[in-house]
Amino acid sequence: MNAPDSSTVRLGQNLANVRERIASAAARSGRPPEAIRLVGVTKYASIEVTRALVQAGLGDLGESRPQALWDKATALADLPVCWHLVGHLQRNKVRRTLPLVSLVHSIDSRRLLAAVEQELSLAAEAGGPTSGKPLAALLEVNISGEAAKHGFAPAEIEPLLAELPKLQHVRICGLMAMAALEGGSDRARRDFAALRELRDHLRPLAPAGVSLDELSMGMSDDFEVAIEEGSTIVRVGSALFEGVVDS
Numbered sequence: 001m002n003a004p005d006s007s008t009v010r011l012g013q014n015l016a017n018v019r020e021r022i023a024s025a026a027a028r029s030g031r032p033p034e035a036i037r038l039v040g041v042t043k044y045a046s047i048e049v050t051r052a053l054v055q056a057g058l059g060d061l062g063e064s065r066p067q068a069l070w071d072k073a074t075a076l077a078d079l080p081v082c083w084h085l086v087g088h089l090q091r092n093k094v095r096r097t098l099p100l101v102s103l104v105h106s107i108d109s110r111r112l113l114a115a116v117e118q119e120l121s122l123a124a125e126a127g128g129p130t131s132g133k134p135l136a137a138l139l140e141v142n143i144s145g146e147a148a149k150h151g152f153a154p155a156e157i158e159p160l161l162a163e164l165p166k167l168q169h170v171r172i173c174g175l176m177a178m179a180a181l182e183g184g185s186d187r188a189r190r191d192f193a194a195l196r197e198l199r200d201h202l203r204p205l206a207p208a209g210v211s212l213d214e215l216s217m218g219m220s221d222d223f224e225v226a227i228e229e230g231s232t233i234v235r236v237g238s239a240l241f242e243g244v245v246d247s
């Protein structure tokens with residue numbers, strides 16, 4: 001079944017609106033709109049509404065919970081979707097998640113990084129579907145320092161960099177963060193600027209094969225600020241689903 005027509009229309013409008021806002025913010029930061037990748041976070045949407053969003057033209061989708069990603073990726077396997085895991089990945093969910101995703105935004109501990117590398121190495125030996133090119137991933141940084149947030153402390157990233165070339169199956173290509181929950185857009189801007197400054201400081205120190213080009217930052221309430229501060233990937237959920245009736 002398809003989502004109701006009015007919802008399909010509204011999704012298309014929301015998508016166009018978000019893309020326009022991305023383009024304006026990109027222009028303010030002196031970049032072309034293509035420099036920013038939009039990932040639609042579908043955790044609030046049913047499978048049918050998610051399907052309609054892909055049909056409206058969005059090919060990058062994200063989920064914060066591995067289980068929800070499995071369900072949607074399975075149900076929408078007939079569509080050309082690049083899946084992004086944007087939330088915490090429990091180590092016991094690594095095996096089932098990795099074959100489904102094109103980018104993991106949320107490598108938030110050394111233990112998880114080691115588990116992902118080990119799983120991909122086993123899969124490569126077995127000649128499984130994930131063997132072949134390395135999995136792209138981002139290091140999640142707890143830039144706001146809030147106790148409830150996952151992620152590496154900013155100071156942990158530099159010592160970690162030297163170890164990354166040992167990984168044969170995971171290719172780190174940038175950093176991800178969320179702004180503080182409280183404090184509005186001024187605080188968000190400071191948090192995003194702090195992530196970009198950390199990245200700018202670390203980039204010359206990155207060993208061969210490790211790039212810190214990508215900055216995954218910005219959600220519905222703050223993606224324009226994030227782009228102004230250098231974001232290359234925004235993870236937008238609720239703004240895409242405003243006014244969409246989901247049953």
Ligand SMILES: *Cc1c(COP(=O)(O)O)cnc(C)c1O
Pocket residue numbers: 041043064086087219220221235236237238239
């Ligand atoms: C839910 C979620 C988003 C999207 O949030 P919105 O405010 O709905 O845009 C982005 N990133 C992560 C990690 C999320 O969990």
